[in-house]
Structures are given as structure tokens and as C-alpha cells.
Amino acid sequence: MFMKRCMMSSSKKFTEATNGLKLGDSLDPSVDISALISAGDVQRSLDWIGEAKQHGAIVAAGGKSEGNILHPTVLLEVDSMLKVSCQEVFAPIVLINKVSSVEEAIDFVNDSEFGLQAGIYTENINLALSAAEKLEVGGVIINDIPTYRVDNMPYGGVKKSGTGREGLKYAIEEMTEMKLVIINRN
Numbered sequence: 001m002f003m004k005r006c007m008m009s010s011s012k013k014f015t016e017a018t019n020g021l022k023l024g025d026s027l028d029p030s031v032d033i034s035a036l037i038s039a040g041d042v043q044r045s046l047d048w049i050g051e052a053k054q055h056g057a058i059v060a061a062g063g064k065s066e067g068n069i070l071h072p073t074v075l076l077e078v079d080s081m082l083k084v085s086c087q088e089v090f091a092p093i094v095l096i097n098k099v100s101s102v103e104e105a106i107d108f109v110n111d112s113e114f115g116l117q118a119g120i121y122t123e124n125i126n127l128a129l130s131a132a133e134k135l136e137v138g139g140v141i142i143n144d145i146p147t148y149r150v151d152n153m154p155y156g157g158v159k160k161s162g163t164g165r166e167g168l169k170y171a172i173e174e175m176t177e178m179k180l181v182i183i184n185r186n
Helices: 002-019 039-054 102-110 125-134 168-174
Strands: 058-061 073-076 093-096 117-120 139-142
Touching: 002 058, 002 073, 002 093, 039 058, 039 073, 039 093, 102 125, 117 125, 125 139
Parallel strands: 073 093, 117 139
Antiparallel strands: 058 073
16 A cells, blocks of 8 residues: 555656646757657657557646647556557656566566666665666666766667667767788788
8 A cells, every 4th residue: 555655646746747847949948848859759659648548548747749849748557568668759758657566667677679778766776786787778877867968978778779879989989990900021
């Protein structure tokens, strides 16, 4: 009962915070959420949200758009086989699903063809490092969102979430063609 009450409280707080985000022009520093790249990306996101609703997911926030701005969306109780859950949506959509353990959460993340980034929030550093080791993703951010990034960090995914890493060192390596020259003086 405590876990359910805690989950309800956490998802309610998350949803309230989501509803407080400011939408608008990305050039305005006070804006939190701006437009997606194209109308097609908005429609794809709305289609995936619609599919989730048809299969019993609850739209706790968002789920609509204004022009190319998709309102930040919180979905509860999403089946792991649905596109919004098992594919890379690249839109302001968050899924909150109940799990009974960290191991179940890790299995949930790993049961995907994709593995870009993951975030884990905990005060237990041993738990965080254990999860980081088990998660099949390109990077794990502890106590921050998985989009946190600094240019000199290696950023990238595993599985179908890209090949290689972004970042200064990795960009230089990608754009450099190594050549071996051997001189035999016989």
C-alpha cells in the first residue's frame, strides 16, 4: 500500500510540474518546451500517444499539440510493447509505469532494441552504480535527467541507438583518416 501511495504521490507531483512548464519560442530563455522539428514528428508523436490510450494508458498531462509544439505529455500504465514505450520517440513524452523492484525497472529498460541514455534517482550510490552496470544503454546519469550533457563527454547509445559516440574527441576521431606508412630500407 505504501508503494502505491508513494507512486501516486510521485506521479501526481511529476504531472503537476509538467503542467507548469512554459511552451513557446525556443529563443525565449524563459521557455521550457518548444517546437518539434516538423509537423510529421508531431503527428507521429500524437499517433503513438493515441495508440497507447487505445491500449489502456492514461494521459495524465499533455497529449495534444499547438502547431509544431507537442504539449509535454505524461503517460501512465503504458504497455512495454507499444511504440511510445519501446521505440525512440524524441518528443516531450514521459512514461511512468509501476514496478516492484529496481531489477524489474532495469529489465523494463533493457527489453528494448534501443539504448541511448538512462537516468536513475536514488540516494544509494551502491544501488545507482549497480543499476548503471546492468542497464544496456550508452550512458547513465545519476540524479539528473538522461539528457544532461557536456560537449567533452562521450554521448551516444547502444543497440539501435546509433553507432559511436559524440563529443569533441570522438568527432575528431570520426573525421580523421589514419594512415600507416612503413619504410623498409632493404
